[in-house]
Amino acid sequence: MLSLPRFRVAALISLILINSSLKAESAIGVNWGTLSFHRLKPTTVVDLLKENKVQKVKLFDADPGALKALMGSGIQVMVGISNDMLATLSSSTMASDLWVRQNVSTYMVKGGVDIRYVAVGNEPFLSSYAGQYESYVMPALLNLQQSLAKANLAGYVKLVVPCNADAYESTLPSQGAFRPELTQIITQIVSFLNSNGSPFVVNIYPFLSLYANADFPQEYAFFEGTTHAITDGPNVYYNAFDGNFDTLVAALSKLGYGQMPIVIGEIGWPTDGAIGANLTAARVFNQGLINHVLSNKGTPLRPGVPPVDIYLFSLLDEGAKSVLPGNFERHWGIFSFDGQAKYALNLGSGNRFLKNARNVQYLPSRxxxxxxxxxxxxxxxxxxxxxxxxxxxxxxxxxxxxxxxxxxxxxxxxxxxxxxxxxxxxxxxxxxxxxxxFLDPSVGDCRFVVGLTDVSSSSYRPNCRWLILWFLILWGFWVFAT
Incomplete structure (x- = not known):
């Protein structure tokens, strides 16, 4: 009988346990955005996540307040790096070392934050960016991977690159392919992800397809069946999500990575700000999505293999987001800005429906x-x-x-x-x-809000005193230099 050294046996057992736990922990997560005029305390948000048994959360940056609040929570975290940081991280290993030290290593201590992923950029290949970030992504990945290795975290923390679904295209799912101008860079990235055990992260928004195209069949955006099913050879698609997902599967297959794990980084339905964006539609879509994924049915090209994870967009409404894409941008939350559930939703985590945030501190009722x-x-x-x-x-x-x-x-x-x-x-x-x-003027579904009291440390508004102080310092340097 083949005998292995004791430490190798222990390593193999650990690997098996890790792999099995990763499979068991696949679940519905949420995106936690913070572009709000009325921000809840980060500790209140984490309590909200725990109360609703949310095990995975995706951040768009490495906000210290959010990460400190997540310490000891047991929630798996994806931290983000904004696109405007890619140039710096791609050109300097010192910058990547510093970023990892400040935003990953600092929090990954005993009783700290369980950081599983670092999202390098956010939809950097979006067609509207006209390629301005493309040359930075791969060098940034290489530098950050090296920095994680220096910190002995490369085996645990995985780098990913969230892509928008416009990175690939086709008339039928089986003909999916990445946009021609992206083929080379995507091939490099996918090879990197594969060699480091990272999934492909994609953001899929059936609502945007419906919003942008008056001819898009409305029921095809949902999960309740449609008279506009798409037949693709032996496969039939009854909803936009499956069709979009399999278009990506086909595109990855063309690059030789047809079995790569896929994570849905963002998906959801807004509740306001546009025709079709309402509470009923959001509930039907999100509940249909959750039931579909947790059924483990998979898709025609991946039967029985659902996405590794899905992160709903989003946890809370963000009233300070840009409305350039549309007014609905500020209304994607399954909770309102103050952590109150907008509609009944079962996340499949043991709770029957969403539970509201507790101990929210409001301004007086006026x-x-x-x-x-x-x-x-x-x-x-x-x-x-x-x-x-x-x-x-x-x-x-x-x-x-x-x-x-x-x-x-x-x-x-x-x-x-x-x-x-x-x-x-x-x-x-x-x-x-x-x-x-002192009489609430709210009418029907139109809610006249009351602000939150604790905005001093988390408000979206800039601190003018610090801006003035910074201006005076710069002015002093200029006077001295001249």
């Missing part, structure tokens, strides 16, 4: 509305001011507050600004056109 005793004919500029600072996206066509009338629109804009200014009495003046009320 709102700013249009003063009914004043002439509102000169209110336009005041509304523009309020909405240029606060979030008024629900007032637009397709939004939940679109039908509350002209005076309701004014009140909503005034209140959004007032709450953002921490209910400062002067912020509800608007040259006498506004007034404070």
């Amino acid at each position: 709102w700013c509305v249009a003063n009914p005793s004043t002439d509102l004919s000169e209110v336009t500029n005041h509304m523009k001011l309020a909405c240029s600072v606060a979030d008024c996206t629900t007032l637009n066509y397709g939004g939940s507050c679109n039908a509350i009338g002209a005076k309701g629109n004014i009140s909503y804009a005034f209140n959004s600004y007032y709450q953002l200014q921490m209910q400062n009495s002067q912020s509800c003046d608007f040259d006498g056109l506004g007034m404070v009320t």
Whole structure:
């Protein structure tokens, strides 16, 4: 009988245990974005994750507040590196060493954060970027891998590159291929991922297909069957997710990596800000997706092999996100900004439905509305001011507050600004056109928010005192130099 040294036997057992645990832990995760005017305390968010038995979370950066709150939680974490950092990390091993030390090694201690992935960039090959990040991705991966190896973390923390589904294309799933201009760089990246045991991470959004194309069959975006099924040889596709997923499988197969594990980095449905973005559609889509994935049915090209993990987009609404893609961008959360569940959703983790955040600290129950005793004919500029600072996206066509009338629109804009200014009495003046009320002006699904009290350390607004101090320092250097 072949005898192995004791340490090798232990290593083999550990490897088997790790592999089996990875399979067992595949689950539904969430994206935790932080571009919000009213941010919950990171500890409150982590408590929310734990209360809802969410085992995996994806961050878009390495926010220290979020990572500190995640310490000891047992939640598996994917930390992100923004696209604007890729150039620096691709050109300097010192920069990559520093980034790993500050954002990974520091937290991976006993009782620390269970960081499993580092996302190098976020959709860096998006066609709208016109290739501006392409040359940085591979060098950044190599430098970061070297830095992880120096920190003895390369075997545990995996590097990934979240790609948008527009990186590949085809008329039928079986004909899937990466965009011609990306073939070379994607081949290099996939080879790197494969050699280091990393999955391919892709973001899939059936909602965007429906939003962008009036001819897209609506029921094909969901999981409840369709009269517009797509026949592809022996395979039939009844929903957009399976079709998109198998298009990627086919594209990877063309590169020789047809068996590569796939993680869905982002997928979801918004609840406001556009036609088709509503609570009912979001619940039906997300619940259908979760049930579909957890059934282990897989897809026609990968029967019985669902994605390794799926990260719902997103955990919370983000009222400070750019609305360039559409007003719906601020309304992807399965929870509102304050951690309150928007609709009944079973994540398949043991809870029947979502549980709300606890101990959320709100400002007093008061709102700013249009003063009914004043002439509102000169209110336009005041509304523009309020909405240029606060979030008024629900007032637009397709939004939940679109039908509350002209005076309701004014009140909503005034209140959004007032709450953002921490209910400062002067912020509800608007040259006498506004007034404070203690009666909730919310109407139906149109919610007039009350802000959160604890925004001093986590607000999206910049700290003006530090900006002024920084300006004075630079000005002093300039004076000295001249």
